Amino acid sequence: MLQPLLADGFVFNSPLDDNIDIKVYIERCWPNSANIKKFDIEKLIVDGDEAFVTYNGWTNNGKLFRNTEYFRFKDGKIKEVACYFGPGINYPNNTGK
Amino acid sequence: MLLFGSSCGNSGNRATKEKMMRDYYAAYEKKDWNMLTSLLADGFVFNSPYDDHINLDTYHHRCWPNSANIKRFDIERIVIEGDDAFVTYNGYTNDDKLFRNTEYFKFQEGKIKENACYFGPGISFPDNTNAPSIPK
Numbered sequence: 001m002l003q004p005l006l007a008d009g010f011v012f013n014s015p016l017d018d019n020i021d022i023k024v025y026i027e028r029c030w031p032n033s034a035n036i037k038k039f040d041i042e043k044l045i046v047d048g049d050e051a052f053v054t055y056n057g058w059t060n061n062g063k064l065f066r067n068t069e070y071f072r073f074k075d076g077k078i079k080e081v082a083c084y085f086g087p088g089i090n091y092p093n094n095t096g097k
Numbered sequence: 098m099l100l101f102g103s104s105c106g107n108s109g110n111r112a113t114k115e116k117m118m119r120d121y122y123a124a125y126e127k128k129d130w131n132m133l134t135s136l137l138a139d140g141f142v143f144n145s146p147y148d149d150h151i152n153l154d155t156y157h158h159r160c161w162p163n164s165a166n167i168k169r170f171d172i173e174r175i176v177i178e179g180d181d182a183f184v185t186y187n188g189y190t191n192d193d194k195l196f197r198n199t200e201y202f203k204f205q206e207g208k209i210k211e212n213a214c215y216f217g218p219g220i221s222f223p224d225n226t227n228a229p230s231i232p233k
Contacts, residue, residue: 013217013218014217014218015216015217015218015219015221018218043181043201045176045178045181045182045183047176047177047178050174050176051176052176052183052199052201054201054215067215068183068199068201068213068215070174070183070185070199082199082217084185084198084199084215084216084217085146085215085216085217086144086145086146086213086215086216087144087145087146087149088146090146
């Protein structure tokens with residue numbers, strides 16, 4: 001379901017990931033899906049082939065991770081995602097949330 | 098549905114909002130607190146992974162001192178919809194450390210009511226103490 005949304009040459013960025021390709025993304029990021037219960041999307045702004053999404057994510061044990069992600073589209077598919085960390089468990093100092 | 102850009106959730110025009118956000122960062126570059134506060138609405142709040150809905154007074158004490166160590170912001174992207182906007186920038190400290198963030202702005206009655214900073218790669222994120230230097 002995820003992969004058909006992605007363009008050839010998809011890249012992912014975050015404070016921990018520097019322009020990783022789909023192969024590294026599957027190995028490094030996709031395993032996190034096992035511990036994610038749900039996303040509540042709070043804001044979604046689309047401007048041409050660019051978009052920003054802010055969400056509250058929740059792990060299986062109820063921990064919050066609130067992020068803003070940038071999406072770039074190319075030929076109708078997602079070419080790039082960049083994750084910017086907000087408060088919650090992504091941020092190392094906030095392990096208690 | 099928005100018709101010709103007018104709606105109940107849209108205070109001020111797009112160009113004005115873009116200029117206000119650029120001025121927000123310019124105020125940091127110029128270390129001009131009065132310039133910054135002139136952009137802000139009453140009841141301004143700031144959020145980041147460190148800061149949970151802090152008010153202007155706390156923001157002044159906790160965040161504004163960072164301006165002394167900021168050389169410049171290169172704004173890469175601005176997206177505005179109604180009273181909401183996102184800005185992505187590369188920021189550089191005086192010793193040329195990178196901090197790349199995306200910030201959310203909420204406008205109310207033509208002023209900045211809220212700013213929320215989301216951390217990208219660079220010195221904002223504690224694991225990245227060896228952030229790349231400024232491009233020459």
